[in-house]
Amino acid sequence: MGVEHTAYLTAVWRKMGKIDMASVKDVPFSSKMMAYVMGWLDPASVDTIVQRTTVIDAVLAALQKEHIVEIGAGLSARRERFPKSAVYNLDLPSFPLKKENFIPYVIGEDALEVPFMDAVFVVEGVSMYLEKKQLKKMLKEIVAHKGHVLIDFFDKSKGSKYKSFREDLYKRMFSKVACREKPFSFAVENAESARSLLSSCGFSEIEELRLPLKKTLDILFYAKS
Ligand SMILES: C[S@@+](CC[C@H](N)C(=O)[O-])C[C@H]1O[C@@H](n2cnc3c(N)ncnc32)[C@H](O)[C@@H]1O
Numbered sequence: 001m002g003v004e005h006t007a008y009l010t011a012v013w014r015k016m017g018k019i020d021m022a023s024v025k026d027v028p029f030s031s032k033m034m035a036y037v038m039g040w041l042d043p044a045s046v047d048t049i050v051q052r053t054t055v056i057d058a059v060l061a062a063l064q065k066e067h068i069v070e071i072g073a074g075l076s077a078r079r080e081r082f083p084k085s086a087v088y089n090l091d092l093p094s095f096p097l098k099k100e101n102f103i104p105y106v107i108g109e110d111a112l113e114v115p116f117m118d119a120v121f122v123v124e125g126v127s128m129y130l131e132k133k134q135l136k137k138m139l140k141e142i143v144a145h146k147g148h149v150l151i152d153f154f155d156k157s158k159g160s161k162y163k164s165f166r167e168d169l170y171k172r173m174f175s176k177v178a179c180r181e182k183p184f185s186f187a188v189e190n191a192e193s194a195r196s197l198l199s200s201c202g203f204s205e206i207e208e209l210r211l212p213l214k215k216t217l218d219i220l221f222y223a224k225s
Contacts (some may be wrong), residue, residue: 002179003093003129007074008051009035009177010125017050025077026097034177041170044215049125051211052220054122056150057081059209059222064147070125071107071138075117088114108134110140120133123151128184135186136201143225145200152195152220154187159217191219198223 008027012035014020024032039046060068060078070076071179073089093104105112107130121142127135141150159206163171174183188194191208198206203223206225207215211220 002094004092004123005072005177005179006032006129006174006183007091007095008032009038009045009174011075011115012036013039013046013049014053016046016167019050019053020077022075022080026075031177034173038170038173038177041166041173044213045170046215048211048216049188051213051216052124052152052218055059055209055211055220056122059150059159060085060120060122063120065118065120065148067114068122069114069119069147070122071105072129074125074189076122076124076145078122081098107138112138112145114145117146118148119145120148121145121151123149125152127151128154128186129178130186138195139198139201139203144146146225148224149198149203150220150222150223152183152218154217155190156187157190158219187217190220194219194221 007214008031011020011023011027012032017040027035060082066080068082068085068087069090070078070087071090073091076089079087079099084155088101088103089099090103090105092106153199188197189197195206198221203225207222209220209222211218
C-alpha cells in the first residue's frame with residue numbers, strides 16, 4: 001500500500017454516503033473491506049467526504065468551465081458527473097488505475113503542463129499528504145495558468161488531542177493504508193492561515209466554503225487567481 005491507496009478509501013466512503021456508487025468497482029476487495037471498517041470506525045470521515053464532494057460539485061456546476069483539472073484525482077468520477085467539461089485527472093505516475101485523460105504529475109516535482117488557461121483545478125483530499133513546499137509550488141503553478149482552485153486543508157484548530165479507542169484504531173489503519181507512520185504531513189493552523197497561504201501564492205479572491213458539519217477537521221476554499 002502507499003499514499004495512492006488513500007484514493008480507495010474516498011471511493012468507498014462516497015459509496016457509503018451514496019454520492020458515487022460507481023468508482024468502488026475499481027477498488028480491490030481487501031482495500032474495500034479495510035475502507036468499510038474505517039468508515040464504520042469514523043463516520044465523521046464519511047460525512048466530511050460526502051459534504052466536501054457535494055459542495056465542490058455545486059461550485060463546478062455553477063462555474064460551467066470548459067476545463068476541469070483534478071490534481072491527486074484518485075478514482076474521481078467527475079468526468080462522468082460533468083460530461084460537458086473536459087476533465088483531466090492528474091495523479092502520481094504509480095497510480096494503479098489510469099483512466100482516459102490521465103496525466104502523470106508529482107506535486108512539487110513535475111511542471112504542471114496543461115495546454116489551456118482559465119481552468120478550474122480541484123485539489124480534494126490531497127493537501128494533507130504534502131509538504132508545505134510542494135503545496136506552494138503547485139498553487140503557484142495554478143496561478144501561472146490563471147486558474148481557479150477548489151482546495152481543502154486539515155485545520156489544526158479543529159482537532160483535539162484526546163483520541164478514543166475507535167479513533168486511535170482508525171488512525172493506525174490509516175497509517176497502514178498510506179504506508180506512513182504519520183499519515184498526514186500538512187495542516188493549517190486555522191482558516192486565517194489557509195487564506196494567507198493562498199494569498200501568498202498569488203490568489204486574490206479567496207472564499208471559505210463552509211461544510212455543514214459539526215465534527216470535521218476539514219476546511220474548504222475557493223480562490224481565483
Ligand atoms: C485521499 S486521495 C484523494 C483522491 C481524490 N481527490 C478524491 O477525493 O477521491 C489522495 C490522492 O492524492 C494523490 N497524491 C498524494 N501525493 C501526491 C503527490 N505528491 N503528487 C500527486 N498526487 C498525489 C494520491 O495518489 C491519491 O490519489
